[in-house]
Amino acid sequence: MRRNHLLSPPPEPACEVLLYPFLNRVGKIRHVAAKLLERTSPRDAAQYQNRVSEALAVQAERAGISPTEVDEHLQLFWSAVQRETGRLIEAQHSEGESA
Numbered sequence: 001m002r003r004n005h006l007l008s009p010p011p012e013p014a015c016e017v018l019l020y021p022f023l024n025r026v027g028k029i030r031h032v033a034a035k036l037l038e039r040t041s042p043r044d045a046a047q048y049q050n051r052v053s054e055a056l057a058v059q060a061e062r063a064g065i066s067p068t069e070v071d072e073h074l075q076l077f078w079s080a081v082q083r084e085t086g087r088l089i090e091a092q093h094s095e096g097e098s099a
Contacts, residue, residue: 017064022056022077029077033084049078 022028032052039045053074060070 019060019063019065019069019073022073023080025077029080029084033081033088036081036085037088053078 035048036045039048056074056077057067057070060073061067065073
């Protein structure tokens with residue numbers, strides 16, 4: 001029996017999937033912030049926000065990330081989008097004053 005044990009392959013090491021933080025997806029944050037500013041109504045903006053959240057959540061959950069961790073990443077992502085939206089609005093006001 002020992003001989004068979006020596007011939008069997010070693011057990012596979014456990015792997016851990018790491019999620020690239022949504023907070024670091026700067027291009028996505030800028031894109032979403034700009035799209036939100038283009039929305040014509042609060043309802044339209046909320047629907048867009050729900051679609052983006054759902055797409056990010058599905059992508060992360062398919063990779064094996066827990067729903068709790070996904071929620072944490074989404075909160076940070078939307079905080080970054082809010083900051084970027086404020087920055088874009090401020091930039092628009094600065095451009096308007098310069099013209």
